[in-house]
Amino acid sequence: MTLFLSALTILGVSAGCAALAGRNQRWVTIWGVGGAVIGCFLGLMPAIHALTTGALPPFRAAWQVPYGEFFLVLDPLSAFFLLPIFGVSALAAIYGSEYLKPFSTHRSLGPISAWLNILIASMALVVAARNAVLFLVAWEVMSLASFFLVTFEDEREDVREAGWTYLVATHLGTAFLFVFFTLLGRHAGSMDFDQLTAISAASPTLAVVLFLLALVGFGTKAGFMPLHVWLPEAHPAAPSHVSAVMSGVMIKLGIYGILRTLTFLGPPPAWWGLTLLMIGVTSGVLGVAFALAQHDLKRLLAYHSVENIGIIALGMGIGLLGQSAGQPVMSWLGFSGALLHVLNHSLFKGLLFLGAGSVLHATGTRELDRLGGLFKAMPWTGTAFLVGATAICGLPPLNGFISEWLIYVGGFHGFLAFTTRSGMWLGLGIAALALIGGLAAACFAKAFGTVFLGSPREAQAHSVHEAGPAMLIPMMGLAGSCLAIGLWPHGVVQFIMPAISSITGASLPVDAAGIASTLAGLRLVSATAALLLCITLALVVLRRLLLKTRPINQAFTWGCGYAAPTAQMQYTASSFAQPLGRLFQSVLRTQSHEQAPAGYFPDSAHRTSHTPDVATTYLFLPLFARIKRGLEALRWLQQGRVQLYLLYIFLTLVVLLVWKLGV
Amino acid sequence: MSAIQLLWSLGLVIGGPPLLLGVIHKTKAILTGRIGAPVLQPYYDLWKLLQKGAVYSRTTSWVFRAGPLVSLAAFLTAALFVPLAAPSTLLSFWGDVVLWAYLVGVARFITVLAALDTGSSFEGMGASREVTFASLAEPALLVALAVIAKVTGSVQLSEMFGPVLGSAWRTAGPALALAAASLFLVLLAENARMPVDDPTTHLELTMIHEVMVLDHGGPDFAFILYGSALKLFLFGVLLVRLLMPVHIGVPWMDLSMLITGLLGLAVVIGVVESSMARLRLIRVPQLLVTSGVLAAVGLLLVWR
Numbered sequence: 014m015t016l017f018l019s020a021l022t023i024l025g026v027s028a029g030c031a032a033l034a035g036r037n038q039r040w041v042t043i044w045g046v047g048g049a050v051i052g053c054f055l056g057l058m059p060a061i062h063a064l065t066t067g068a069l070p071p072f073r074a075a076w077q078v079p080y081g082e083f084f085l086v087l088d089p090l091s092a093f094f095l096l097p098i099f100g101v102s103a104l105a106a107i108y109g110s111e112y113l114k115p116f117s118t119h120r121s122l123g124p125i126s127a128w129l130n131i132l133i134a135s136m137a138l139v140v141a142a143r144n145a146v147l148f149l150v151a152w153e154v155m156s157l158a159s160f161f162l163v164t165f166e167d168e169r170e171d172v173r174e175a176g177w178t179y180l181v182a183t184h185l186g187t188a189f190l191f192v193f194f195t196l197l198g199r200h201a202g203s204m205d206f207d208q209l210t211a212i213s214a215a216s217p218t219l220a221v222v223l224f225l226l227a228l229v230g231f232g233t234k235a236g237f238m239p240l241h242v243w244l245p246e247a248h249p250a251a252p253s254h255v256s257a258v259m260s261g262v263m264i265k266l267g268i269y270g271i272l273r274t275l276t277f278l279g280p281p282p283a284w285w286g287l288t289l290l291m292i293g294v295t296s297g298v299l300g301v302a303f304a305l306a307q308h309d310l311k312r313l314l315a316y317h318s319v320e321n322i323g324i325i326a327l328g329m330g331i332g333l334l335g336q337s338a339g340q341p342v343m344s345w346l347g348f349s350g351a352l353l354h355v356l357n358h359s360l361f362k363g364l365l366f367l368g369a370g371s372v373l374h375a376t377g378t379r380e381l382d383r384l385g386g387l388f389k390a391m392p393w394t395g396t397a398f399l400v401g402a403t404a405i406c407g408l409p410p411l412n413g414f415i416s417e418w419l420i421y422v423g424g425f426h427g428f429l430a431f432t433t434r435s436g437m438w439l440g441l442g443i444a445a446l447a448l449i450g451g452l453a454a455a456c457f458a459k460a461f462g463t464v465f466l467g468s469p470r471e472a473q474a475h476s477v478h479e480a481g482p483a484m485l486i487p488m489m490g491l492a493g494s495c496l497a498i499g500l501w502p503h504g505v506v507q508f509i510m511p512a513i514s515s516i517t518g519a520s521l522p523v524d525a526a527g528i529a530s531t532l533a534g535l536r537l538v539s540a541t542a543a544l545l546l547c548i549t550l551a552l553v554v555l556r557r558l559l560l561k562t563r564p565i566n567q568a569f570t571w572g573c574g575y576a577a578p579t580a581q582m583q584y585t586a587s588s589f590a591q592p593l594g595r596l597f598q599s600v601l602r603t604q605s606h607e608q609a610p611a612g613y614f615p616d617s618a619h620r621t622s623h624t625p626d627v628a629t630t631y632l633f634l635p636l637f638a639r640i641k642r643g644l645e646a647l648r649w650l651q652q653g654r655v656q657l658y659l660l661y662i663f664l665t666l667v668v669l670l671v672w673k674l675g676v
Numbered sequence: 677m678s679a680i681q682l683l684w685s686l687g688l689v690i691g692g693p694p695l696l697l698g699v700i701h702k703t704k705a706i707l708t709g710r711i712g713a714p715v716l717q718p719y720y721d722l723w724k725l726l727q728k729g730a731v732y733s734r735t736t737s738w739v740f741r742a743g744p745l746v747s748l749a750a751f752l753t754a755a756l757f758v759p760l761a762a763p764s765t766l767l768s769f770w771g772d773v774v775l776w777a778y779l780v781g782v783a784r785f786i787t788v789l790a791a792l793d794t795g796s797s798f799e800g801m802g803a804s805r806e807v808t809f810a811s812l813a814e815p816a817l818l819v820a821l822a823v824i825a826k827v828t829g830s831v832q833l834s835e836m837f838g839p840v841l842g843s844a845w846r847t848a849g850p851a852l853a854l855a856a857a858s859l860f861l862v863l864l865a866e867n868a869r870m871p872v873d874d875p876t877t878h879l880e881l882t883m884i885h886e887v888m889v890l891d892h893g894g895p896d897f898a899f900i901l902y903g904s905a906l907k908l909f910l911f912g913v914l915l916v917r918l919l920m921p922v923h924i925g926v927p928w929m930d931l932s933m934l935i936t937g938l939l940g941l942a943v944v945i946g947v948v949e950s951s952m953a954r955l956r957l958i959r960v961p962q963l964l965v966t967s968g969v970l971a972a973v974g975l976l977l978v979w980r
Contacts, residue, residue, distance in 0.1 A: 386795070388737040399739070399789075408782045409775065418778075422771040425831045428822065440822055440975055444968075447818040450778070451811030454785050458807055462792030462800075468735050534769040541753060541767065541775060545782075548749035549742075552899065556745065559895045563729035570733040570794045571891050584792070584800020592808040596961060 014072045017087060017141065020056035020099075023048055024134035032127035038117045045126025046110045049133060053103035056095060056137055063092035064511055071143070080204045081146035089511035090276075091140040093352065094269050097359035098140065101261045102133045104487035108367050109254040111483035112374060125165050125252070132158040132258065139266055145194040145204040152190065156183040159263060162255040163247045175243075175250035182243035186233030190270075193226040197277070211279030220278050224285055227274040228292075235267025237326065238296040239628035241319045245303075248315035249379065253370020256311060260318045261363035265355050268325055272516055275333070283337040287438055290330030294445040297323030299627075301452040302597045305459070305590045306624035310369045310379045313460055314362065317405060320449060321358045325351045327442055328420040331427060334439070336517065340430055342527030346423030349506060349513045354416035356509070357498065361404040361413060364491035368398035371480040371488070372464060381463045381586035385470040390477040393485050395465040400492040402457040404499070407450050410542030412498035415505075418538065421446060422531070455593060463586040470580050500542055503535040587622065600627060681927050685760040688931070693905035694718035696912065696942045703946025718905065725898035733891055735795040743790025744892060744899040747783035751906045754779040758913050759837050760934065768834045773821055776833060777814070780866070783903070784810055791888040802887035805957065809865055809872065809884070812961055816968035817862045823855040823974040824918065837914060841921035854974035856918050861967035863911040865960070867904065870949035872960050912941050 027048020034040035063069050067089065074083040087095070106129060113122055135158060138151035160183070164176035194204070200219055201208040213220035233240045244264070248256045275281065300319030307313040328351030335344030371394040372387060373379055388395040404411035421443065428439040479485075498505050506513075514523065572578045594603055607620035650661075698715040705712020714720075732740070756766040757776045788806055791799040825831045827844045845852055865872045868885035875886060889900050916937035924930055955963060 386735070388739070388793075392737075395737075403782075403785065406781075406785060407778065408785055409778055414775075414778055418771065418774055421774045422831065425771065425774075425822070425825060429826060429829055429831070437975075437979060440819070443822055444815045444819050444972075447777075447815040448811065450781065451807075451814035454781060454788075455807035455811050458785060458788045458792065458803065462789060462803070466737065466739060466789065466793040467795030467800075530770060534771055537767060537769045537772070538775060541756075541779075544756075545749055545753045545779070548752050549746050552745040552749055556895050556899075559726060560730055563894075565729060566731045567734050568731050570735050570796045572796060573798065578796070580795065582797045583795045584797055584804060589792075589800060589804045589807075592804060592957075593811065596808070596812075 014059065014069050014085065014087065016055050017059045017085070017137075018072070020052045020059075021134050021137060023055065024052035024130045024137075027052065028127040028130035028134070031130065032123045035123040036121045038114075038122055041122050041126050042110045045123075045130060046106050049106035049130050050103050052130070053099035053106075053133065056099045059087055060092040060095035060099065063087040064089055064096075064508065067511060076147075078146055078150075080144075080198065081150075082144045082205065083147060084144040084205055085138075085141040086143045086207075087141055088515060090269075090272065090515045093509055093512035094140045094265065094355070095137060097262050097265065097356055098133065098136045101359050101363045101491070102129075102136075102258050104490055105254040105257045105261075105363065105367070106130075106133075108257075108370070108484050108487040109252070111481050112254055112370055113252065115374070125162060125255075128158045128161045129255065129258070132162060132263070136263060136266060140269055143206040145198055145206070149187070149190065149194060152187065155263065155266070156180075156187065159183075159247075159255075159259055162259075163251045165252050165255070166250075172250040175246040179243045179247040182233055182240070186230050186240070189226050189230030189233075193223060193230055193274075196223060196226070206273075206277070209277040212277055213279035213281070223274065224278060224281075227271055228288070231267040231270035231274070232292070233267070234270070235264050235326075236296070236319050236322050237292050238299050238319060238323070239632055241296070241300070241322075242626055242629045242633055244318060245307075245312050245315045245626060248318070248366075249309055249311035253311070253366055253373060256314075257363040257366035257370070260315065260366060261359040264318060264322065265359060268322070268329075268351075268355055271329070276516065281333050281337050283334060283435055286330045286333030286335075286337055287435060288330070289326050289333060290438060290442050293323045293325070293327030293330055294442060295323070296320065296326060297449045298445055298452070299600060301449055301456060302593075302601060303624065303626065305452060305456045305593050305597070306601050306603055308381050308586060310372065310381055310384075310460065310464065311366070312379075313381075313456065314365055314369060317365075317453070317456070318358075318362060320453065321354065321362065321405070324417065324420065324446070324449065325354050325358070327351075327446065328354060328416070328423070331420060331423045331439070331442065332517065334427055334435055335423065338427070338431065338435075340427060341517070341522055341524040342531070343423050343426040343430065344517045345513060345524070345528055346419050346426060346531065348516050349509075350416050350419030350423055352509060352513055352516075353419060353498075353506065354413075357404070357412040357416050357495070360491050360494050360498070361401045361411075364397060364401040364488055364495065365405065367484070367488050367491070368394055368401060371484055374480065374484070375477045381460065383471050384464045385580065385583065386466070386468040387477060388465040391465075391479045394480050394488065397485075397488040397492045398465065399461060400495055402461045404495045406454040406457050408454070409538070410496070410499045410545055412495045412502075415498060415502040415535070415538065417446065417450070419506075419531075422534070452593070455590070459586050459589045463584075463589065467583050468580045470583065470585070500539055502539055503532045506532065506535060602627060602630075678927075681931075682766075684927070684931060685766075688760060688935070689755045689758075689906075689909070692935075692938070693902065693909040694722060696908055696938060697905050699939055699942035700946040700949065703943050704950050707947065707950040718901070722898050722902055725893075725901070726895050728894035730894040730896060733794050736793045736891075739786075740790045740793040740891075741896070743786050743793075744896045744903065746786040748899045748903040748906070750779045750783040750786075751903050751910065754910055755906065757833050758910050759834050759917060760913065760931070765834045768832055771831050773825070773831050773833050773836065777817060777821070780907070781810075781814070783907070787888060787900075790892075794891045796891065798887050799890055802884050802890075805884045806888060809960055809964060812964035812968070813862050813865045816858055816964060816971055817866075819968060819971035819975060820855045820858040820862065823851055823971060823978060826975070826978045827852060833914075837917040837921075839921070839923045841918065842923065845921060848978050851974040851977040852918065854970045854977070856915065858967045858971035858974070859911075859915050859918065861963060861970070863908070863915060864945070864948070865964055865967075867908045867911060869908075869945055871952050871955045871963060874954045909938070912938050916941055 027044050031045035069087045071086040076083045135151050135155040142148040166172045198204045236244045304313045304316035328347050332344045332347030404413040407413040407417040424439050424443045603624045605622035610618040697718040788803040791803040824836050827848045828836050828840045873884040920937050
């Protein structure tokens with residue numbers, strides 16, 4: 014615990030020093046990045062320790078905040094979430110040191126470095142906190158720090174807009190959490206988490222209310238459809254390494270919140286599981302459908318976070334269903350898939366955002382239809398991005414497949430065991446997972462294909478260059494971890510086993526035989542992955558032998574006899590996704606404006622399309638407009654005269670006095 | 677599995693696939709009143725292609741060169757899970773059906789990327805169509821497999837397509853028939869066969885798979901042709917096992933039954949291809965959704 018506290022201290026102090034260093038870029042890097050790396054390294058050690066040996070002794074210190082106590086525990090679940098928090102954030106901080114260099118000419122980099130370190134520290138505090146007040150404070154610091162990170166380029170209007178959307182969304186979510194923790198505290202008579210157990214046995218109604226509140230409050234941070242509206246705004250606006258931390262790590266704390274809540278609530282009824290399953294299906298399918306319709310690389314990645322959170326929710330739903338039906342193996346499979354997907358998503362989504370950042374750094378644009386052919390100039394970034402893309406599509410031999418496999422097998426397990434109607438829903442979940450997989454592969458074929466493959470669509474404004482070592486090394490690290498988990502899944506699952514059993518173990522007996530057979534299956538998955546790589550290598554050798562004595566020529570791409578192809582004739586991202594977009598037109602509601610060519614010698618023609626978020630356009634904007642109209646009726650209260658306001662205060666005091674004394 | 681059986685099945689999986697193509701071509705030729713190429717023509721084609729040199733487009737990177745190799749490797753790996761000789765397979769575990777479906781996905785993903793790497797508008801178009809139809813075929817495939825899983829009580833390919841199926845046909849016949857119909861449609865779509873894709877014409881704007889591999893030549897193209905024959909073979913084995921769930925117990929008799937079934941399937945595909953026109957591309961999603969719906973109805977039937 015000392016190590017953990019010193020990690021937090023180092024992160025805090027280095028943030029202060031980086032902020033003070035202000036415009037001196039060298040010192041900012043030394044303090045900010047150095048502090049982040051050392052702090053994260055120190056923090057990882059107790060996390061790994063707690064995962065391998067069980068909970069560390071708790072840390073309590075009195076605090077002058079009412080109901081508050083500085084109460085920290087590192088149990089396996091917290092320790093598990095610390096892995097991405099410290100691991101991915103440290104790599105992102107290193108990446109940021111080079112990525113931000115171009116900005117240093119016209120602005121001070123001190124604040125952004127400082128806020129990043131504060132964000133890392135507050136995230137670590139969120140998962141370690143065991144007192145509701147401390148938790149909420151850490152949660153707010155986390156939200157505010159990320160707000161300031163999102164609005165880094167605050168001279169741009171769209172960035173300010175995105176920042177406000179994020180701030181409103183996160184605070185609405187926090188409002189639900191306030192109610193949630195107040196109810197919890199009233200029920201238990203204490204704000205400490207260790208006083209809260211098995212609420213559903215004592216008071217089922219309260220448990221239902223708490224579950225729903227947690228779903229909305231934490232779900233806003235996690236990005237469940239339709240609470241995801243801030244995600245596609247905030248992720249593209251933030252600098253890329255910040256997007257990597259926010260999307261890879263921060264939104265997972267919403268998942269952490271729900272999992273932690275589940276440990277208080279006691280035995281779940283089946284409909285909780287079904288609710289999460291449905292949330293998972295909706296977020297997953299719609300998230301990837303909207304991703305397909307995007308033209309902006311980072312916006313596309315942001316929608317994929319919605320999709321992956323959906324997959325995680327699907328896993329949790331299967332886990333809860335298993336728990337309520339008394340199926341330990343199914344529950345274990347669902348939760349282990351969900352947890353492993355949390356880790357996996359932080360790795361490959363972090364990697365993809367860093368890759369997108371390198372593209373932006375090199376070309377100055379995120380628009381897919383203006384990029385192309387970057388593989389030649391940026392081979393390493395391209396390869397790392399390809400690894401991330403394959404992983405996020407859930408394809409073997411990478412890590413995404415492992416967690417999706419666990420969720421699939423968990424779903425099948427219940428599907429075969431259940432005779433009730435929830436078995437049918439599991440069938441729907443399996444079909445949805447397959448659809449998500451297919452659409453994700455389509456979307457990343459589009460993203461990777463239009464950015465890196467083919468030939469450049471426009472003469473680039475800047476000279477395109479490969480990212481420097483400080484940007485490449487973090488990407489390589491993340492790509493390597495993706496491959497490592499894909500090739501060695503049973504080891505990783507065994508490593509995180511304590512975290513899985515801390516969720517499932519509470520109410521179900523452990524089915525050791527079932528888990529052992531899953532692990533044996535994972536061993537064969539890894540053997541198959543290795544075999545796939547070996548056969549590929551053998552074929553490479555075979556082709557080399559075949560071509561050894563024969564001519565290998567270079568030529569143009571075959572254009573069906575057309576001799577002067579240009580880069581403009583390539584398929585664009587929009588045209589690639591068009592057939593799928595049409596299939597989903599009823600939800601996507603893509604708007605297009607076009608001026609068709611007319612006459613014998615048409616001089617100008619254009620076509621633009623835009624896919625606004627369906628939840629923003631049809632749910633939140635009308636809702637907020639209605640609230641605004643309703644509140645306009647109260648406008649007469651606000652006259653702008655100070656005397657009147659003093660009168661309001663006086664009247665309020667009188668009313669309160671009468672209320673308290675008058676009875 | 678004995679050593680002899682192992683050799684037999686390896687020989688079948690390595691040597692068999694092009695024969696299916698040959699039989700399909702011959703069937704089509706006979707039905708249209710031609711003599712047609714010899715049944716062994718696909719083998720001659722592969723042999724000829726393997727003798728050639730290579731021409732690569734200047735636009736392409738290593739992704740293009742990896743395409744044929746990785747996709748063939750994925751199919752070869754997937755072949756280890758398919759029950760060839762009797763019900764046993766080389767590799768098998770609880771849940772391998774998901775891995776099998778995703779190995780096919782790996783092959784598709786790299787083929788699509790290789791197509792996009794050429795920068796050709798034709799190949800981009802083929803790639804776009806491929807991913808569109810694949811993302812609809814994937815759920816249909818998994819739901820059809822889920823029906824079989826529910827009926828046989830297993831998610832392990834060797835058990836799902838093993839001896840249990842024989843008695844399962846008696847109790848859940850209609851559901852299995854629907855699953856088989858759905859699998860057949862998926863087989864046609866996934867293997868670029870007739871109502872979805874026309875495998876005989878290259879360079880037309882209506883093609884999917886063939887246009888994606890337009891720029892490959894020489895040994896690379898041989899790998900691609902062999903890989904797609906292998907894919908048809910793998911899907912075919914599952915379908916034949918589903919439709920002919922008889923297990924005599926004598927290895928060589930089981931194996932020759934499988935071979936007979938596969939040849940029969942090739943003739944059926946040939947008949948379908950000669951008697952149907954290719955669907956308009958905007959109708960293909962309807963076909964695939966139909967396939968999904970068939971499987972889903974099967975699911976409702978097994979759900980008492």
